[in-house]
Amino acid sequence: MRIYVCVKQVPDTSGKVAVNENGTLDRASMATIINPDDMSAMEAALRIKDETGCQVTAVTMGPPPAEGMLRELIAMGADDGVLISGREFGGSDTFATSQIVAGALSHLGVGEEDIIFCGRQAIDGDTAQVGPQIAEKLNLPQVTYAAAIEKDGKVLKVRRLLEDGYMTVEVQTPCLITCVKELNEPRYMTVKGILECYKKPVAVLDFEALKDEPLIDLDTIGLKGSPTNIFRSFTPPQKGAGQMLAGSPQEMVNELAGQLAAKHVI
Amino acid sequence: MILSREHELMRKNFRNFAETEFTTEIQEELDRNGGFNWEVWEKIARYGFAGTKIPVEYGGQGGDYLAYALMNEEFSRVCPVLAIYANTPNSLGGGPLLACGNEEQLKKYLTPAAKGEKHIVFALTEPGAGSDPGSMTTKATPDGDYYILNGRKCFISGAPIADYAIVYARTNPALRGAKGISMFIVDMHLEGVSCGKPEPKMGISGYPTSDIVFDNVRVHKDDLLGPLDRGYAVAMKTLDGGRLGVAAQSLGIAQGALEEAVSYAKERKQFGKPISYNQGVSFMLADMATEIEAARNLIYSAAQAKDSDAKDASIQCSMAKYYASEMANRVCGKAIQIHGGYGFIKEYKVERLYRDARVMTLYEGTSQVQQIVISRSLLK
Ligand SMILES: Cc1cc2nc3c(=O)[nH]c(=O)nc-3n(C[C@H](O)[C@H](O)[C@H](O)COP(=O)(O)OP(=O)(O)OC[C@H]3O[C@@H](n4cnc5c(N)ncnc54)[C@H](O)[C@@H]3O)c2cc1C
Numbered sequence: 001m002r003i004y005v006c007v008k009q010v011p012d013t014s015g016k017v018a019v020n021e022n023g024t025l026d027r028a029s030m031a032t033i034i035n036p037d038d039m040s041a042m043e044a045a046l047r048i049k050d051e052t053g054c055q056v057t058a059v060t061m062g063p064p065p066a067e068g069m070l071r072e073l074i075a076m077g078a079d080d081g082v083l084i085s086g087r088e089f090g091g092s093d094t095f096a097t098s099q100i101v102a103g104a105l106s107h108l109g110v111g112e113e114d115i116i117f118c119g120r121q122a123i124d125g126d127t128a129q130v131g132p133q134i135a136e137k138l139n140l141p142q143v144t145y146a147a148a149i150e151k152d153g154k155v156l157k158v159r160r161l162l163e164d165g166y167m168t169v170e171v172q173t174p175c176l177i178t179c180v181k182e183l184n185e186p187r188y189m190t191v192k193g194i195l196e197c198y199k200k201p202v203a204v205l206d207f208e209a210l211k212d213e214p215l216i217d218l219d220t221i222g223l224k225g226s227p228t229n230i231f232r233s234f235t236p237p238q239k240g241a242g243q244m245l246a247g248s249p250q251e252m253v254n255e256l257a258g259q260l261a262a263k264h265v266i
Numbered sequence: 267m268i269l270s271r272e273h274e275l276m277r278k279n280f281r282n283f284a285e286t287e288f289t290t291e292i293q294e295e296l297d298r299n300g301g302f303n304w305e306v307w308e309k310i311a312r313y314g315f316a317g318t319k320i321p322v323e324y325g326g327q328g329g330d331y332l333a334y335a336l337m338n339e340e341f342s343r344v345c346p347v348l349a350i351y352a353n354t355p356n357s358l359g360g361g362p363l364l365a366c367g368n369e370e371q372l373k374k375y376l377t378p379a380a381k382g383e384k385h386i387v388f389a390l391t392e393p394g395a396g397s398d399p400g401s402m403t404t405k406a407t408p409d410g411d412y413y414i415l416n417g418r419k420c421f422i423s424g425a426p427i428a429d430y431a432i433v434y435a436r437t438n439p440a441l442r443g444a445k446g447i448s449m450f451i452v453d454m455h456l457e458g459v460s461c462g463k464p465e466p467k468m469g470i471s472g473y474p475t476s477d478i479v480f481d482n483v484r485v486h487k488d489d490l491l492g493p494l495d496r497g498y499a500v501a502m503k504t505l506d507g508g509r510l511g512v513a514a515q516s517l518g519i520a521q522g523a524l525e526e527a528v529s530y531a532k533e534r535k536q537f538g539k540p541i542s543y544n545q546g547v548s549f550m551l552a553d554m555a556t557e558i559e560a561a562r563n564l565i566y567s568a569a570q571a572k573d574s575d576a577k578d579a580s581i582q583c584s585m586a587k588y589y590a591s592e593m594a595n596r597v598c599g600k601a602i603q604i605h606g607g608y609g610f611i612k613e614y615k616v617e618r619l620y621r622d623a624r625v626m627t628l629y630e631g632t633s634q635v636q637q638i639v640i641s642r643s644l645l646k
Contacts, residue, residue, distance in 0.1 A: 075275060189279045190314045191327035191337075194272050 001054040001113040001173075003045040004105060006134065007038040007073065009066045010124045023230035024091065025124060027063075034069050037119025039186035041179040044149055045117050046077045046187065051151075055079045057108075061089060061101055067202055074200050075193035076186075081200075082108065086207035091223025094125070098133030100221055103213035104205050106138060113154060116176040120145055128178070135176035137215050142176045143169050147183050267566045269332075276333050280340035283313065288341075288348040290615075296347055296472025297618055300464060302427050303472065307351060311382025315352040319507075320360055324372050325380035331507065331569040335514040339565075342518025343525075346622045347472035349515045354424055355379040357508040358388035358630075362432045362449055365504040366492030375430055375451055384429040388508075389419040389452075389478055397635050399434065399498070400443035404480065406435040406450060413437070413450065413490070415458075415483040421629075425461050426474040428454045433480070438495045449497035451489045458483035469621035506583035508630050510572065513565045513586035516594035516626040520558045523594075523601035523619045527551060530605055547604055554597045561590040581643045588636035591626035598623045 011017065011030035018026035045056045058073040060066050061084035070081030084104045092100065105116065116138075118131035128144070135142035147161035160167045161180050171177075189197075210216055219225055245252040260266045269277070287309055296303060310316055319334040320326025327333075334356055341349035363376045363386075378384040395402040404417025415435055425431070431452045438446035452459065462477030492500050528551060531542035541547045568582035576582075598620040602609035609616050627633045 071271075072275065075279075188283050188313050189275065191276060191279075191318050191329040191333055192314060192322060194275045194279065195328060197275070198272065 001052065002111060003048060003054055003056045003114065004108070004110070004116045005038070005042045005045045005056060005058050005073070005078070006101060006116065006118040006131070007042065007058055007060045007069065008035045008119070008122045008124075009033075009060065009062050009069045010035045010122050013123055017235060019233045023233045025233070032065075032069070034072065035119050035122045035124075036181055037121060037123075037179060039119075040181050040183045041117035041119050041177075042073055042076060042078065043184045043186040044146070044177075044179055045115075047184070048115075048151055049077065057082060059101065059104065059108075060084065061092075061097060061104075063090075070202050071197045072189060074202075075189035075197040077193060079200065081202040082205060083202055084205045084210070086210075088207040088222050091226065092221055093226035093228035094127050094129040094133060095228070096221040096226045098130045098137060099216050100210065101130070102134045102137035103210050103216035105134070106215055107205065107210060107213055110138060110140070110174050112174060114174045115156070116140070116174075118176065118178045120178045120180045131176060131178035138176070140174055140176050141171050142178070143171050144178045146177045146179045149177065149183070267563055269566075273332055273336060276329070277336050277340055280315075280337050281343070283309075283315070284341045284344035284348055288344050293345045293347070293472070293618070298471075300466070300471045300474060302474060306348070307382065310352050314381075316355045316382035317360075317380030318352065319356045320364070320376065320380040324364075325377035326360075331510060331572040332566060334507075335510055335565055335569040338511050338514035339518040339521070339562075342515040343522045344518075345472075345522075346515050346519055346619075347470055349511075349518060350423065350470060350473045353511045353515070354388075355382070355386060357511045358423075358505075359386035359430075359432065361504040361507050362388070362491060362501045363451070366449065366497065366500055370488070371451065371491065379430075385424055385427050386430040386432065387422055387424040387428040389422045389425070389431045389433045391421050392418060393420050397632060400447070402434060402436060402447065404433070404435040405439070406437050406448065406485065408437075408487075409484070411487050412484045413487065415450065415452065415480040415485050417480050419478045419480075420462075421465070421475055422478050423473060423475050423629075425454075425476045425478050426464055430454060431478060432491065432501075433478075434498055434501075441495065444498050444502070446495050447498035448494050449491040449501055450485050451491050452480070452483065452485055453489075454478075456483050456485070467625075469618070469624055503580070505630070506580040507572065509583045509587040509636075510565065510568055512626055512630045513561070513568070513583070513590040516587075516590040516623065517558065517561050517565055519619050519623045519626070520554070520561070520590075520594040520597040523598045523616055523623075524551070524554050524558060526614070526616050526619070527554065527601040527604045530608075534606075541604070550600050550604060554600055557593045557597060561586070561593050564589055578643075581640060584631075584636045584639045587630065588633050588640065591623075592633060594623040594626055 009032045012033045015031050018029045020026045049056050056078045057080050058070050058078045059082045067083050089100055121128035132142055143158045145160045146158045148159035150157040154173045156171050158169050245255050314327045317326030318329045318337050322328040338349045360376055360379055379386040390399050392402050406413040406415045433450045433452045434447055436446055437448040458481040460479045464474040464476050531547050532540050534541045565586045568586040571579035571582045601616040602620055605616055608614050
C-alpha cells in the first residue's frame, strides 16, 4: 500500500507579494512555505503510516528548489519524494497541472490499495481545482474537504466539511481525498528525520520522462497550452473591520435596520 | 559560519516549534506563577527534543553538538525556559550517563530520559560547595549491596519534578578535593529523599529549582555511576557540553532582545522621528548585533570542536560560555535602554529577558570559574 501526497510550494503570503509583468506571481523573489492544506494532507497520510506502516510518497510539480520542500516532508516522516520539474511544465494552470500530475501518478502506478491525498486548495491560487481534476483524469473516486478520516481496510469513511454542515461519505481505495486544515495538526520534523532526509530518494520526473504519458496532451500544458490566461493581478483593497451587534434578537434587528437606514440602504 | 543544509533545516524546525508552541501567554504565565508546563513538555517529548543529542540506540535523535547548540539558541530566542526544558536531559542529566554509564544503566535511565518519559537532573551544588564542589559534605557509606546516602544539595534545576537525580557524594573521606567523590543515580522516589520548596527566583521561573535532602537513603550499588572515588573527575570532563548549552541559551536571549530593540527603535517616535534615526540608538544596535555574531561564531566553532573531539574543545566551551553569558547581559541592558521607561515595565518582553539572562553568568560555573579554567590552560 502506498499513499501519494500531492503538495505545492507556495509564496508566504504573510510576507510581501510580488507580481510579474505578465500577471503571474514573481515566485523567485518571495519566501516560500509548504501550502498549509497540503501539510494536513501529509499529516493524514503519516497517521495512516503510523498505524499500517505503508509507504508515503510526497509528490510535487515545481521548479528545482521545490526539492527542499520534499526533504522537509521526508524529515516529517514521508519515505520518499517525487519532483515533477521541467521548463515545458512552467506556467501551467490547473487544467495543465492536473494533467501532468495525473500523468506522473499513473507513470508511478496507483495500486488497488493506494490513496492520493491533496490539500483542498493552495493559498496562492485558491482554486481548489487540481485535486478533483487529478481524480477525474485518473478515473478515481474523490472526496473533497475531508475534516476527519477513518480507515478500515480498503474502506475510508470521510467527514466532509461543507459551508453549512458536515457530510459523511464512504469510499474505497484507490481514491483521492482533498484535505482541509481542520483535519489535524501537522507534526513537526524531528532531528533524526532531518539527519536522514537527504539520504532518502527523491526522483525527478522531467518532460522527457513524462512526454509519452497518455494522460498528458502536449498541446495543453505549460504557459502557452494552458486555457487560462491571466488578465490582471492586483492586491484587493482591505475590507473595513466588521461590527458585531449584541443584545436580544429584537434589539440587534432594530440596531441593524437603523444603521442601514442611516446609510440609505433601506 | 555556513551551516550544512541539515543544520539549516534544524534551525528552521526549532524556531517554528518554539514560536508556535511556546506562546507569549505560556511564557508570561510561567514567569508569574512558576511551576512547570506539562503540556509543552509532552510536545518536547513527542518530537524527540529531549534527546536531540543522545544517540539513537538510547532513544535519542542522534544529533551532534551543533544541533544541540542550535536547539538551545532557537528555543531561547523565544524563551530560555523552553531551552532549559529540552536542555536538561541532553546535557547535565544525560551527559554523565553517556560518559560513564554501563549498558544496563544506559538502557534503564538514559533511554526514558531521552524519550522524555522520565526527568533526570544533576545534583552537584551544596549550600557550602558551589564554585568549589570539592568541599562537598554529602556522603555515601557502603552497607552490603547498598550505599547509605546522607546530605543536602541545593539549587537543583528540575528537582521538584525529577524522577532521577545524578548525585555526587563523598565515598572516601580520607581523600580530598575532587578525589574520593563518586556519582550515583538516585531514584527520587526512594525513602529518605525529599525536596525543598521551589526557590522564588529573579528569572527562569518556569523551571523549578530546589534543595534535595538525602536522609539515610539506600542506593543500590548497581546505581553507582562510573568508577568509585573517581566519578567526579570523569564527570568534570563532560561538563563542557552543558557549558556550550548555556552559551547557546545566552545567545538566543541576546538575539531575542536585539529583535525586540530593533522593532521598538523603528516604531518609537521622539522629537518627531523614530528614535532609530539617532546614532546614539542605532550604534547601540550595531554593537549588540556585532557582539551577538561574535558569540554565535565562537559557540558554533566550540560545538564543532566538540563534534570532532578537538583537543581544545573544552576550553572553547568555557570561552563560549564566559563570553556569551556576559554578552547577553550587556545586550539585554542595552535593549532595555533603547526601550526607555517601557523596558522597565513587565508588559515588554525585554524586561523578562533581562532577568532571565542574569543566571547565565552564574550557573554551570560562574564567569570567574570559566576565567580560572581558561587561564589555567594558558599558564600550565
Ligand atoms: C537557577 C539556578 C539553577 C541551578 N541549577 C543547578 C543544578 O541543576 N545542579 C547543580 O548542581 N547546581 C545548580 N546551580 C548551582 C550553580 O551552579 C552555583 O550557584 C554556581 O556554581 C555558583 O556557586 P555558588 O552559588 O555557591 O557561588 P560561590 O561559589 O559562593 O561564588 C560566589 C562568588 O564568588 C566567586 N568565586 C568563587 N570562587 C572563586 C575563585 N576561586 N576565584 C574567583 N572568584 C570566585 C564566584 O564567581 C561568585 O562570583 C544552580 C543555580 C541557580 C541559581
